[in-house]
Amino acid sequence: MNKKYKLLTIFLFVFFLGILVTISSLTKSGNVNCSGTLQMNSPGDQEYLFNGTISVVIRPGTESIISIFGTSVSARQPSPINTHLVNRDITFTVLSRNKSDFYLSDMKTTAHPGDSMTETEASGLLFDMFDLENNRLTVRRYLNAFVFGDVPLPLFICVKKR
Numbered sequence: 001m002n003k004k005y006k007l008l009t010i011f012l013f014v015f016f017l018g019i020l021v022t023i024s025s026l027t028k029s030g031n032v033n034c035s036g037t038l039q040m041n042s043p044g045d046q047e048y049l050f051n052g053t054i055s056v057v058i059r060p061g062t063e064s065i066i067s068i069f070g071t072s073v074s075a076r077q078p079s080p081i082n083t084h085l086v087n088r089d090i091t092f093t094v095l096s097r098n099k100s101d102f103y104l105s106d107m108k109t110t111a112h113p114g115d116s117m118t119e120t121e122a123s124g125l126l127f128d129m130f131d132l133e134n135n136r137l138t139v140r141r142y143l144n145a146f147v148f149g150d151v152p153l154p155l156f157i158c159v160k161k162r
Helices: 002-027 119-129
Strands: 032-041 048-058 063-074 083-098 101-111 136-141 145-148 156-160
Touching: 032 119, 032 145, 048 083, 048 119, 048 156, 063 119, 083 119, 101 119
Parallel strands: none
Antiparallel strands: 032 048, 032 156, 048 063, 063 083, 083 101, 101 136, 136 145, 145 156
């Protein structure tokens, strides 16, 4: 009788461990779905301050999107025209993924109505937020957040949407 309980206990342990491993592998998909707020000074000589919201949805195999909404204040322009509304989407397709690196293609930037930022300023802002050199985006996944860029000096951190 004692041997039957030991076998039953071992069987249940292995069974629940298998279920746990299956659930763990299902929740670790290649998708990124997060949003966050950001206040950022220009790292270059543009001398602007951006304050806004960023939402990121990356799904390998389908069109992915980064939405940026906020205001940018430039110190180089006179006061009435130094504030710009930023309302842009970056759409792209994920070609492949290697660990935390997403390789992108077909990148398009769309300015929505009301967006008053020039193309030069917008491209500088987007480059400062997301280092998209060589059509590559590095995203590291943690329990409830995604870190864009390298870990010692991340470009942006956003919280996972449930």
